[in-house]
Amino acid sequence: xxxxxHIAQRPRRADGQRNYDAILAAARKAFExxxxxxxxxxxAAQAGVAIGTLYRHFPSRASLVEAAxxxxxxxxxxxxxxxxxxxxxxxxLSEWMEQAVRHFSTFRGLVGILAQSMYDEGTPSHAMCSxxxxxxxxxxxxxxxxxxxxxxLTPDELFDLLSGAAWxxxxxxxxxxxxxxxxxxxxxxxEGITTRDREP
Amino acid sequence: xxxxxHIAQRPRRADGQRNYDAILAAARKAFExxxxxxxxxxxAAQAGVAIGTLYRHFPSRASLVEAAxxxxxxxxxxxxxxxxxxxxxxxxLSEWMEQAVRHFSTFRGLVGILAQSMYDEGTPSHAMCSxxxxxxxxxxxxxxxxxxxxxxLTPDELFDLLSGAAWxxxxxxxxxxxxxxxxxxxxxxxEGITTRDREP
DNA sequence: GACACATACTGAGGCACCCTCAGGTTAGAG
DNA sequence: CTCTAACCTGAGGGTGCCTCAGTATGTGTC
Numbered sequence: 001x002x003x004x005x006h007i008a009q010r011p012r013r014a015d016g017q018r019n020y021d022a023i024l025a026a027a028r029k030a031f032e033x034x035x036x037x038x039x040x041x042x043x044a045a046q047a048g049v050a051i052g053t054l055y056r057h058f059p060s061r062a063s064l065v066e067a068a069x070x071x072x073x074x075x076x077x078x079x080x081x082x083x084x085x086x087x088x089x090x091x092x093l094s095e096w097m098e099q100a101v102r103h104f105s106t107f108r109g110l111v112g113i114l115a116q117s118m119y120d121e122g123t124p125s126h127a128m129c130s131x132x133x134x135x136x137x138x139x140x141x142x143x144x145x146x147x148x149x150x151x152x153l154t155p156d157e158l159f160d161l162l163s164g165a166a167w168x169x170x171x172x173x174x175x176x177x178x179x180x181x182x183x184x185x186x187x188x189x190x191e192g193i194t195t196r197d198r199e200p
Numbered sequence: 201x202x203x204x205x206h207i208a209q210r211p212r213r214a215d216g217q218r219n220y221d222a223i224l225a226a227a228r229k230a231f232e233x234x235x236x237x238x239x240x241x242x243x244a245a246q247a248g249v250a251i252g253t254l255y256r257h258f259p260s261r262a263s264l265v266e267a268a269x270x271x272x273x274x275x276x277x278x279x280x281x282x283x284x285x286x287x288x289x290x291x292x293l294s295e296w297m298e299q300a301v302r303h304f305s306t307f308r309g310l311v312g313i314l315a316q317s318m319y320d321e322g323t324p325s326h327a328m329c330s331x332x333x334x335x336x337x338x339x340x341x342x343x344x345x346x347x348x349x350x351x352x353l354t355p356d357e358l359f360d361l362l363s364g365a366a367w368x369x370x371x372x373x374x375x376x377x378x379x380x381x382x383x384x385x386x387x388x389x390x391e392g393i394t395t396r397d398r399e400p
Numbered sequence: 401g402a403c404a405c406a407t408a409c410t411g412a413g414g415c416a417c418c419c420t421c422a423g424g425t426t427a428g429a430g
Numbered sequence: 431c432t433c434t435a436a437c438c439t440g441a442g443g444g445t446g447c448c449t450c451a452g453t454a455t456g457t458g459t460c
Contacts, residue, residue: 012406012407013406013407013408013455013456013457014456014457015407015408015409015455015456016407016408016409016456019408019409039445039446039447040446040447040448041445041446041447042446049409049410050409050410050411051410051411051447051448052408052409052410052411052448052449052450053408053409053410055447055448055449056407056408056409061447112371115371116371119379153388156379156381157381157384157385157388160368160381160384160385161364161385161388163367163368163371164361164364164365164367164368164385165364167363167364167367168360168363168364171312171315171316171363179319179356181356181357181360184357184360185357185360185361185364188353188357188361188389188392188393189388189389189392191392192388192389192391192392192393193388193392196396212435212436213426213427213428213435213436213437214427214428215426215427215436215437215438216427216436216437216438219437219438239416239417239418240417240418240419241416241417241418242417249438249439250438250439250440251418251419251439251440252419252420252421252437252438252439252440253437253438253439255418255419255420256436256437256438261418
């Protein structure tokens, strides 16, 4: 019950803080451009810092990804909480899933990392993913309780569908010209999981 | 109409042939174990061949993947042709998609390569992917003509759904212990795209 | 302002992998 | 047996990962 220890705790010295922020900014840009496999040495250089400094703040690639996406995931969690009491649970679920898909596909390779973090404790992103899982599950349950979504759908399955949609979207990044089947994908999925026979 | 030129044409000399086969066998094993990013130098060593020899036969990683998966894709194409005249088009489509998902997720990273090859000509796997696209599209059209699948679903969308399912399955490879949400994913998708109101 | 030291930074270096290419080897046709 | 096109080899230059011994500096304290 001690909870997860602080991961990549904010540094204390001012120069450390500056570098931490610079690295994070460079990482976000690099991930967006080159995906989660972007060169760490390049990120360090872009941040005006030696490679050792990067490793000091972020001991692994996964921890850097975690830091770069933490805020977005947190937003997702709070958004889920806000939507939990919505009068239209199906709309709430749809809206939330859209946002989730968008965030999951911020850059190429993210979905894969998050999907693994979802169930693998000991991963930097696990805590956030777990919180998000709960948020999504609540929205699902609400929609099911209202009889709007098929009752046999489990939260894990919901996240599989969500991840699939995000992966498809990821495929068309960062090319702005490519097909992006994701919105359609999600709509198909959503229409697919709503109950068929409101009136028997 | 000249068609695509032979990619990674079979070598002519007996020793070349032997090596070609040995490399392919080693590659299949390595991809299965380590995914599409498996070390090529390792594959060469496993095949008892110098790295240069591997590159002689397979100028790029993509061409090696193509060769390693060509037969499975070809099976998929012929299977689609055989199912095209089925009296139960929905069952035919389901069966084919199941096989496709299974093949697409033979090893980690394959779906990504195939999904790109689908629309990017100049990729080693493009020819096969294109043929497969046609086969799947035919099955879809048949099911739609029978009124069994929603009429507004395009072949591209079908392949997005299929790829999503394969990706989810890929995530649980090669660990035999992991969750494999794929069968359920595909069933949800299939139930989702069938027409809702057979009887108005 | 000077001191002490925890905190932070540096970058060379060992390792793995990618891919190329100049030079050596050999299968197999004639 | 000869000859040559086909084939094979593996060193080498490049990129990236990650570590760690040595060095620098921010900051609390007096």
